Amino acid sequence: MKYNLSQSEENYLKSIYNLIDKTKSSLINTNLIADDLKTKASSVSEMIKKLSEKELIEYKKYKGSQLTENGNAIAVQVIRKHRLWETFLVEKLNFEWDEVHEIAEQLEHIKSIKLTNKLSEFLGHPKFDPHGDPIPNEKGIFPKQHFVINLKQVKQGQFAEVVNIGSDNKNLLIFLTKNNIGIGTKIKCVDIYDFDDSIKIELMDKRTLILSKKVIKNINVKLN
Amino acid sequence: MKYNLSQSEENYLKSIYNLIDKTKSSLINTNLIADDLKTKASSVSEMIKKLSEKELIEYKKYKGSQLTENGNAIAVQVIRKHRLWETFLVEKLNFEWDEVHEIAEQLEHIKSIKLTNKLSEFLGHPKFDPHGDPIPNEKGIFPKQHFVINLKQVKQGQFAEVVNIGSDNKNLLIFLTKNNIGIGTKIKCVDIYDFDDSIKIELMDKRTLILSKKVIKNINVKLN
DNA sequence: TATAATTTTTAGGTTAACCTAAAATTATAT
DNA sequence: ATATAATTTTAGGTTAACCTAAAAATTATA
Structure with missing residues (x-):
């Protein structure tokens, strides 16, 4: 379980995760991903093939993609980092909540589990980010939320x-x-x-x- | 003066800057850079050509490279970010000074001047990083150092x-x-x-x- | 100073991630 | 049910950053 993924690969996994979340559907269309990542369907097809060979995505041609357990775990950790960094930017550096997404898109790809854990600790293990999104812990568990x-x-x-x-x-x-x-x-x-x-x-x-x-x-x- | 450089390009500028510093020579050999960046001389030649077309490096074939004013300014800002992040990691997240270089190598490429400035402010505008290296300010000015x-x-x-x-x-x-x-x-x-x-x-x-x-x-x- | 050694560049190839255009497949509509 | 539309994939191309091997230039040495 020692993946070393590129930022691009991480972005695809994250996108699929978010789209599953948003659409409440388990199979995500190629075009949806292309749209989300501002890339072309052909690029998505290519990447999906690669990620499914790495067994991070489950996919049958023309039928849409979903995440495997491993793929999901990686996506969740990228999201964890994204949300922790957003929290850091707002809570510690006094950014406005509308300024942080762009910067967190970069910071979420920093590879250091120790850094992520220490950051979380430094922030007091926050459960929600500045937009109210839940922050999963190191094990990928999300905090319980009230009925939303x-x-x-x-x-x-x-x-x-x-x-x-x-x-x-x-x-x-x-x-x-x-x-x-x-x-x-x-x-x-x-x-x-x-x-x-x-x-x-x-x-x-x-x-x-x-x-x-x-x-x-x-x-x-x-x-x- | 709106460059959008890749991480690789930034690394080359930084490497040349550091080598000028270390060797106290103004012309840096291709092989030295290759060695520093753990890449091959042919790759360096290629990149040097590109960066000199962007007027960030001054170079005549077979004669070695130096930074232009613009190239120097960019290198200094990358170094500023590196040293600020190292300081953050040690001062705020309680990393040991031997752990931070690797992570800062990633963080130094985050592109946001506002983030850099807010980070510096958050840290109390530190003048030296955990290894005692001087941290330049937003304008690229280094703090005065005692005779070292x-x-x-x-x-x-x-x-x-x-x-x-x-x-x-x-x-x-x-x-x-x-x-x-x-x-x-x-x-x-x-x-x-x-x-x-x-x-x-x-x-x-x-x-x-x-x-x-x-x-x-x-x-x-x-x-x- | 000619030859050898070293350094640097060029030539040509690879890989990742993108692209356009065409082909294949699936979905929709008459 | 078949034609049309939409979606997805494949084929083939581009660019950035790397590589090896060969050629060119420079530096060192006998």
């Missing part, structure tokens, strides 16, 4: 608390910050507009705000 | 203080640690053995120790 739902599931009149932002889009994050929405923010759903799937929310300070469908899609909450 | 000489220059009876170890060799660093020699250690030269260029030193606790020529070569001191 998407904001669009919240009914009129219900109270909820933001626990996670499901996107690294800089402008979305800046928008949320400007409107005082962050991890832990408590909100009330005061109105639902069916015609465009937007909603009106109320913050603790009684300020109200209309959120578009696209914004809502990326806000995950727990009910209060 | 090599340990072999110290005469019998003189007192000196270790300010710098001129090697990243793990075993050398472990050896020094085991013998209570580190940056800031005060020593007295009690004997010089001409026949093998070794010396006997005395530490503050009166313990004496014989150091070989190779060890001495890598210990730089200031006289006290």
